[in-house]
Amino acid sequence: MATSPAERPPRVGVFGGTFDPLHAAHLRLARAFRDQLALDEVRLIPAGQPYHREHAPHASAAQRLAMLDAALATEAPGLVSDDREVRRARPAYTVDTLQELRDELGAEAELWFLIGGDSLQQLHTWQRWPQLLRLANLAVAIRPGFVAADLDPAVAALWQARQVSDFSNRTPSGTIRALDLPPITLSATAIRQQLATGQDCSALLPAAVLAYIRQHRLYR
Ligand SMILES: Nc1ncnc2c1ncn2[C@@H]1O[C@H](COP(=O)(O)OP(=O)(O)OP(=O)(O)O)[C@@H](O)[C@H]1O
Numbered sequence: 001m002a003t004s005p006a007e008r009p010p011r012v013g014v015f016g017g018t019f020d021p022l023h024a025a026h027l028r029l030a031r032a033f034r035d036q037l038a039l040d041e042v043r044l045i046p047a048g049q050p051y052h053r054e055h056a057p058h059a060s061a062a063q064r065l066a067m068l069d070a071a072l073a074t075e076a077p078g079l080v081s082d083d084r085e086v087r088r089a090r091p092a093y094t095v096d097t098l099q100e101l102r103d104e105l106g107a108e109a110e111l112w113f114l115i116g117g118d119s120l121q122q123l124h125t126w127q128r129w130p131q132l133l134r135l136a137n138l139a140v141a142i143r144p145g146f147v148a149a150d151l152d153p154a155v156a157a158l159w160q161a162r163q164v165s166d167f168s169n170r171t172p173s174g175t176i177r178a179l180d181l182p183p184i185t186l187s188a189t190a191i192r193q194q195l196a197t198g199q200d201c202s203a204l205l206p207a208a209v210l211a212y213i214r215q216h217r218l219y220r
């Protein structure tokens, strides 16, 4: 765990994803998350069993974690992988992950969970979702196609009520903030399709991830 100045509680970001594979937009989001919220650390957490997806991931959980670790090996400080959901022999519920982190870090720690706008549109379907904002703050990366008016009414009410503009008054949980980042069109689905048809994805993937994909002959 990165150290925080002794006079204040730690500020920890959590970025969960299937990461099949981790791509350039994920890294850009993670860096913006770290920098805009002045976090001590961002933990990237691959979902071991992403129960919510229509299709199982193409790469195994171990391979997705290995690609993440390879990419982070050359990253700037503050981005680390966390394998707790890969080790968990049951579906990856974010509420369980945030509860574990809250127990480990203590009630005073500032905890942030980062999600894309497409995930926010589905938030009302997540396991015990109303607990999420009791455990953490939410940072949202607006994705092309995001329309706030299309949110589920209960999520829309939170989106309205919990966004705060003054961040000098930082809290352990309960607020929502949109990252200030132009929407990025990139998706892992598009990258898998391009890899399967032999297209050049070197601009879309960290070099270490592309090398791993080639070595292990993934997404063919
Ligand atoms: N280009 C993007 N802009 C904003 N958020 C994104 C972007 N790509 C991924 N995310 C967010 O990152 C998290 C993890 O994403 P995930 O690993 O599912 O990648 P993905 O590109 O959406 O993959 P797939 O196409 O396989 O669904 C999710 O909350 C998702 O909304």
Ligand SMILES: O=C(O)c1ccc[n+]([C@@H]2O[C@H](COP(=O)([O-])O)[C@@H](O)[C@H]2O)c1
Pocket: 015, 016, 017, 018, 019, 045, 047, 050, 052, 053, 092, 093, 094, 095, 119, 125, 126, 127
């Ligand atoms: O907890 C849930 O019920 C839940 C439902 C859907 C998605 N999530 C989490 O949201 C994150 C992004 O999911 P995905 O499918 O876009 O990679 C990842 O950490 C998932 O575990 C969590």
